Amino acid sequence: AQKVTQAQTEISVVEKEDVTLDCVYETRDTTYYLFWYKQPPSGELVFLIRRNSFDEQNEISGRYSWNFQKSTSSFNFTITASQVVDSAVYFCALSEINTGKLIFGQGTTLQVKP
Amino acid sequence: DTAVSQTPKYLVTQMGNDKSIKCEQNLGHDTMYWYKQDSKKFLKIMFSYNNKELIINETVPNRFSPKSPDKAHLNLHINSLELGDSAVYFCASSPPGSYEQYFGPGTRLTVT
Numbered sequence: 001a002q003k004v005t006q007a008q009t010e011i012s013v014v015e016k017e018d019v020t021l022d023c024v025y026e027t028r029d030t031t032y033y034l035f036w037y038k039q040p041p042s043g044e045l046v047f048l049i050r051r052n053s054f055d056e057q058n059e060i061s062g063r064y065s066w067n068f069q070k071s072t073s074s075f076n077f078t079i080t081a082s083q084v085v086d087s088a089v090y091f092c093a094l095s096e097i098n099t100g101k102l103i104f105g106q107g108t109t110l111q112v113k114p
Numbered sequence: 115d116t117a118v119s120q121t122p123k124y125l126v127t128q129m130g131n132d133k134s135i136k137c138e139q140n141l142g143h144d145t146m147y148w149y150k151q152d153s154k155k156f157l158k159i160m161f162s163y164n165n166k167e168l169i170i171n172e173t174v175p176n177r178f179s180p181k182s183p184d185k186a187h188l189n190l191h192i193n194s195l196e197l198g199d200s201a202v203y204f205c206a207s208s209p210p211g212s213y214e215q216y217f218g219p220g221t222r223l224t225v226t
Contacts, residue, residue: 035214039155043202043222044220045204047217050213050214091157095213099162099169101159102149102215104158106156107156107157
């Protein structure tokens, strides 16, 4: 079965701390896509990154970085020097290759305190 | 310009009523989706249409009926609303072969 697990339900950090959000997935597809979305308190879903299964290079975008490890079926997300505006629910998702539907993890609520 | 829009943003209604949520995308995408986010924030696919054709119907009660009049629109009609239908409903669209989905702002449905 296809599944995404975000074991951390809630994380609380103080501003400027680094924080890593874990994501573990299961899939029977050999080709697949992984995503991270951010849902701030205002409620919209904001796309952060897409990674395909053939590209295991880590990616950095400003304070955000992603570590994709196929060997452990993990796609972890690190925020460096966190800020209060990073407070949100973060979702990891897996795309089912035949239909394109997204299978979401349970979400991790990140609270960054000033 | 809003890429994926939904109306209404908020919908409060009583049990047993029938209601519709509308979704429109101006991105020229072929595929559109409906997702439901429950009170625990869990997001789950409900339906997907590709070029007006239903391709995913994910064990949703038949009180829910999606309708796609053209590839830019995907509406969701819900009959005989129940308390458990209270949730945030998100519409999304994606271009061919991309797998990246662009989400609308969501519609918060409250059934009393």
